[in-house]
Amino acid sequence: MNVHDALGEWSIRPGPIYARLAAALRDAIENGDIAPGTVLPPERSLAARLAIGRSTVVQAYGRLREEQLVVSRQGSGTWVAGARRTAATKRPAASLRLAALRDPEVPVDLATAALPAHARVRQLIADLGRSDDDCTALLDGPGYLPAGLPALRSSLAERLTADGLATIPEQILVTTGDQQALSLLATHALQAGDTVVVESPTSPGMLDVLHGLPVTVRSSRPVTDEGSDLLDVLDRCRPRLAYLMPTLGPHGRMLDHASRGVLARKLAERDVLVIDDASQAGLAFEPAPPLAAFVSADNLITVGSMTKLHWGGLRIGWIRGPAPLIAALARAKARVDLGTPVLDQLIAVRLLCVEDNVRAVRVAWLRDRLDHASTVVRAALPEFSFAPPDGGMNLWLRLPAGTATAFSEVATRFGVAVVPGSALSAQGIADDHVRVVYARPREVFEEGVRRLAAAWQRYRTMPPDTAPVLL
Amino acid sequence: MNVHDALGEWSIRPGPIYARLAAALRDAIENGDIAPGTVLPPERSLAARLAIGRSTVVQAYGRLREEQLVVSRQGSGTWVAGARRTAATKRPAASLRLAALRDPEVPVDLATAALPAHARVRQLIADLGRSDDDCTALLDGPGYLPAGLPALRSSLAERLTADGLATIPEQILVTTGDQQALSLLATHALQAGDTVVVESPTSPGMLDVLHGLPVTVRSSRPVTDEGSDLLDVLDRCRPRLAYLMPTLGPHGRMLDHASRGVLARKLAERDVLVIDDASQAGLAFEPAPPLAAFVSADNLITVGSMTKLHWGGLRIGWIRGPAPLIAALARAKARVDLGTPVLDQLIAVRLLCVEDNVRAVRVAWLRDRLDHASTVVRAALPEFSFAPPDGGMNLWLRLPAGTATAFSEVATRFGVAVVPGSALSAQGIADDHVRVVYARPREVFEEGVRRLAAAWQRYRTMPPDTAPVLL
Known part of the structure; x- marks a missing residue:
C-alpha cells in the first residue's frame, strides 16, 4: 500500500496536525499497511500531497523517529524500521472502494454513492x-x-x-x-x-x-x-x-x-x-x-x-x-x-x-435534487464547472486549478467527504475532478457545499509549497 | 476439470444408460468443462469408475464419434475434437462442494449437510x-x-x-x-x-x-x-x-x-x-x-x-x-x-x-436422530461400520469393500445421494468411506438407507470388470 493510501482519514483525529499525521503513520506501520523498509515520501512532497505545511511533516517524522518506528539518514531520507512478525503473510493493495466509503466521523458524506432504503x-x-x-x-x-x-x-x-x-x-x-x-x-x-x-x-x-x-x-x-x-x-x-x-x-x-x-x-x-x-x-x-x-x-x-x-x-x-x-x-x-x-x-x-414504480419515484426525487444541487453549486463554487448528469447520484465537478487529491484532503478537514478523480482512474489521472454525491436531503447537501466552499477558499490561498498548480 | 467430475449427475438423465452418458459428455464438451484435445479415459477404466458395463461406454463414445464431437484412433484412444470459441477464457477446477450439493432430482438427499431453519x-x-x-x-x-x-x-x-x-x-x-x-x-x-x-x-x-x-x-x-x-x-x-x-x-x-x-x-x-x-x-x-x-x-x-x-x-x-x-x-x-x-x-x-436455547433443542433432536439412524444402518447395512459421532450431522460409514466413488455412483442411480470420501480428501484417498447425513426426518433417512442397501446389493454383484476391489 502506498503511504498516502495508508494514511486514511488521518486529519480527523484529535490533536495538533503534526500529531494526527504521526498517529496515522504509527497505526499504518504497526498494522503492516506500510511495510518495514518502506521509504517514506520526502517531507516536501508529502506536505504538498496532504495540503499541509512542510514543517508539520518534519515534526511528525521527528516524533516517529523518537519512537524508533522510522529511521532517517542524511541523503537517504526516512524509512520504516525493521520487520516485526505478524500473522498476515502478505498485504492487499489499498482498497480504493473502502477509501470511497468515508469515515463516519466526517460530518457530511458526499462520497458514498448509495441511497437509504426505498x-x-x-x-x-x-x-x-x-x-x-x-x-x-x-x-x-x-x-x-x-x-x-x-x-x-x-x-x-x-x-x-x-x-x-x-x-x-x-x-x-x-x-x-x-x-x-x-x-x-x-x-x-x-x-x-x-x-x-x-x-x-x-x-x-x-x-x-x-x-x-x-x-x-x-x-x-x-x-x-x-x-x-x-x-x-x-x-x-x-x-x-x-x-x-x-x-x-x-x-x-x-x-x-x-x-x-x-x-x-x-x-x-x-x-x-x-x-x-x-x-x-x-x-x-x-x-x-x-x-x-x-x-x-x-x-x-x-x-x-x-x-x-x-x-x-x-x-x-x-x-x-x-x-x-x-x-x-x-x-x-x-x-x-x-x-x-x-x-x-x-x-x-x-x-x-414493483420496480417500475420504485424507479419512477426515485427518478423524480433525483431530478428534484439535481435542480436544487445545481443551483447551490453554481452559487457557492462558481469557479467549478460540470455537465448536468443524465441520472445517477453524482456531480462530476471540474476544479478550476489544483489537484482533486489535495483538495479533497482539505475538504475532509473541513468536515465534508468527496471522492477525488484520482481514485476513479487507473493511472491516477482525472485528478482535475471530484465526484460529489448530490442525492442527499437538501439541507445535508447545502451544508456539504458550504464546507466545500470554505475548503476551496483555504486550499486556493495555501502557502507556496502547497499551492495549487494551474492545470 | 477431469472427465469424471464434468459428468455430474449423469445417470439421472432419461433414456438408456449409454444415451445418458453420451448426453452428459456432450454437455460437458459443449460448455467447455472438458476442453478440446482432452483424452477421454479408456472405456474399461471409465466403466469401472462409473460402475457400468464397458460396452455401455463403447456405445456412448460411438455416439459422440458419429456427432464428430470426439475422435478415436487405434492405439491413441479417444479425445475431444478441435476448439470452438467460447466467451470463457479459462475454466475453474471442479467445484467439489457443488458436487456435494446434489441434484434436486435425486429423490433422497443424504449428501447436503444442512438443516432447515430453526x-x-x-x-x-x-x-x-x-x-x-x-x-x-x-x-x-x-x-x-x-x-x-x-x-x-x-x-x-x-x-x-x-x-x-x-x-x-x-x-x-x-x-x-x-x-x-x-x-x-x-x-x-x-x-x-x-x-x-x-x-x-x-x-x-x-x-x-x-x-x-x-x-x-x-x-x-x-x-x-x-x-x-x-x-x-x-x-x-x-x-x-x-x-x-x-x-x-x-x-x-x-x-x-x-x-x-x-x-x-x-x-x-x-x-x-x-x-x-x-x-x-x-x-x-x-x-x-x-x-x-x-x-x-x-x-x-x-x-x-x-x-x-x-x-x-x-x-x-x-x-x-x-x-x-x-x-x-x-x-x-x-x-x-x-x-x-x-x-x-x-x-x-x-x-x-437465544443461541444456547437453539443449541439445546438442536442437540437433543440430533441425539434422537442418531440413535434411530444407528439402528437403521446396523440393520440394513450390517457390513458397513462406523464410530458414533460426537455431534454434527453425519455418519462416516466405512465400506466393507470397493470404492466409495463407484458405490456412490450406483447409489445415485438408486435415488439416494451421499458424498464419497474421495471428495473429502486432497489426494482422493479416504475412498473407503461415504459421508451420510443422518440429520433428517426418520422416514426420509429410512427411505435413503433402503435405497443405499439396494445399491450395495447391486454394486457387490456387478460383473467382473466393474467389481469392487477388496480393500
Whole structure:
C-alpha cells in the first residue's frame, strides 16, 4: 500500500496536525499497511500531497523517529524500521472502494454513492415470513443455492427479455451486489500478464478488483465522450477484458441509443470479453438497453444491480452472459461463498414486481435534487464547472486549478467527504475532478457545499509549497 | 476439470444408460468443462469408475464419434475434437462442494449437510422491520459495511469472550458463511508455490478453495485420531497454512479438552498460520473451546458459522484473529463483495441472544436422530461400520469393500445421494468411506438407507470388470 493510501482519514483525529499525521503513520506501520523498509515520501512532497505545511511533516517524522518506528539518514531520507512478525503473510493493495466509503466521523458524506432504503423495501421486509408460503418453502430447505434463488434468476431473465435482451434463467448468476459480479468475472477471465482496458474515470470497485490481480490496466476516454478512443485503445492493447460504463459512470453520462448499437456491433467483432456495467441503469432519467440487446454475441456480458435503486444493504447483483460461462461462474461462486443469502433474494424477487414504480419515484426525487444541487453549486463554487448528469447520484465537478487529491484532503478537514478523480482512474489521472454525491436531503447537501466552499477558499490561498498548480 | 467430475449427475438423465452418458459428455464438451484435445479415459477404466458395463461406454463414445464431437484412433484412444470459441477464457477446477450439493432430482438427499431453519429464525424473520428501530436505522443508512455490522462484531466478540476466548470487535470479520471465511483467508495468506496441510478427511469447501489456487496440498491423519501425524507432517512440509477440524470434521469426532491445549501450544510454537474450523461447534454434543482459547498466539485463527446451527440460507460466518489481519481481510472483503447483506446480520445478532436455547433443542433432536439412524444402518447395512459421532450431522460409514466413488455412483442411480470420501480428501484417498447425513426426518433417512442397501446389493454383484476391489 502506498503511504498516502495508508494514511486514511488521518486529519480527523484529535490533536495538533503534526500529531494526527504521526498517529496515522504509527497505526499504518504497526498494522503492516506500510511495510518495514518502506521509504517514506520526502517531507516536501508529502506536505504538498496532504495540503499541509512542510514543517508539520518534519515534526511528525521527528516524533516517529523518537519512537524508533522510522529511521532517517542524511541523503537517504526516512524509512520504516525493521520487520516485526505478524500473522498476515502478505498485504492487499489499498482498497480504493473502502477509501470511497468515508469515515463516519466526517460530518457530511458526499462520497458514498448509495441511497437509504426505498419505502417498498421496508414494507417487504416487514411482511417477510408472515403468511408467506414462498418464504416457508425456503426456510424448510438447506438454503444452499450457489447460482441464486431460481425464482430470482427467472424474474431477472423475464425482466431483461421484456427490456429487449432475450434471456433465459440459465444465463443469470445472482451475486452479492455488483461488486461481487465484477470480482468473479475478472478473477475468472484474467490470467497473470493479461491486459484490461477501462475508461477514465471508471468504477472504484472495478479498480479495486484489478489492483488485486497481476494484470496491466490501460485507460481510454469514456465511451460517452464524443470521439472516444476506446476502439483504438482496444486494437492497440489487445486486452483480454474491457470494462465499460455506457450507463452512468462517475461522470453521470448515458451513451445514446444509436451509439450503443454502433458500439455493440464493433465490440462483438473483436476478440475481447466486454463487461457492460449496467448497475446504475435503474437511476437513468431516460433508460437505454444494455449493449448485448443490440447484437447477439457471446463476448458481451452485462452486470446489473438492485442495490443502487433500492438499498445498498440489500446487496443483490447479477451477471447475464452465455449459459456455459454462467455455469462456470456459479462453480466459482460456490467456492467463494456458496451463495448469496437467500432472504435478500426473495425480497429482490418481490421488488422486481414493483420496480417500475420504485424507479419512477426515485427518478423524480433525483431530478428534484439535481435542480436544487445545481443551483447551490453554481452559487457557492462558481469557479467549478460540470455537465448536468443524465441520472445517477453524482456531480462530476471540474476544479478550476489544483489537484482533486489535495483538495479533497482539505475538504475532509473541513468536515465534508468527496471522492477525488484520482481514485476513479487507473493511472491516477482525472485528478482535475471530484465526484460529489448530490442525492442527499437538501439541507445535508447545502451544508456539504458550504464546507466545500470554505475548503476551496483555504486550499486556493495555501502557502507556496502547497499551492495549487494551474492545470 | 477431469472427465469424471464434468459428468455430474449423469445417470439421472432419461433414456438408456449409454444415451445418458453420451448426453452428459456432450454437455460437458459443449460448455467447455472438458476442453478440446482432452483424452477421454479408456472405456474399461471409465466403466469401472462409473460402475457400468464397458460396452455401455463403447456405445456412448460411438455416439459422440458419429456427432464428430470426439475422435478415436487405434492405439491413441479417444479425445475431444478441435476448439470452438467460447466467451470463457479459462475454466475453474471442479467445484467439489457443488458436487456435494446434489441434484434436486435425486429423490433422497443424504449428501447436503444442512438443516432447515430453526423456529427462532422463522420468528425473527417474521418480526423483522416491525416496530424495529435497529432495522430502521440500518435502512436509513447506505448499507455498506465491509467488515460487518458493528452490532454483530460486538456480539460475536462478547460471545467468544464468554466462552473463554477474550476477543474485541476489531478481531472479528463477518463473512458470507464459513465458506467465504476460508476463501478469504486462503487467498490472503497463500502465494503461488506455497504448501498447505489439511487432514484427511477434511472439509469439501476448503478443498474447493485450495483446488482453485496454485498451491500444493498435503494431508495428515485427523487430529482427532490417536497418534495423528499432523505435527510430523507440519515439520516435514513446512506449510504456510494448516487447516484443521478438531471440532466435528466429516468423521464427526471432537478433540478432547486436554488434547486441545497440548495441540494449541505446539501449533503456537511453529511458523505456520493455522485455521481452526469451529463452524460446526454449535452442533457438538459436548462443546469445547477453540484452540486459540488455550494459548495467546497470533498464528491461531478461528473460523465460525451461524449457518450450521440456525439455517444454511442465513449465510453468516466469521473470522476471529489479530486485529491487523482482520483489517487486511476487511479490505479484501470490500474488494470481493463490499460486505455481506445487512438484514441477515441483524437477524444473526438476535439469534446470538437465544443461541444456547437453539443449541439445546438442536442437540437433543440430533441425539434422537442418531440413535434411530444407528439402528437403521446396523440393520440394513450390517457390513458397513462406523464410530458414533460426537455431534454434527453425519455418519462416516466405512465400506466393507470397493470404492466409495463407484458405490456412490450406483447409489445415485438408486435415488439416494451421499458424498464419497474421495471428495473429502486432497489426494482422493479416504475412498473407503461415504459421508451420510443422518440429520433428517426418520422416514426420509429410512427411505435413503433402503435405497443405499439396494445399491450395495447391486454394486457387490456387478460383473467382473466393474467389481469392487477388496480393500
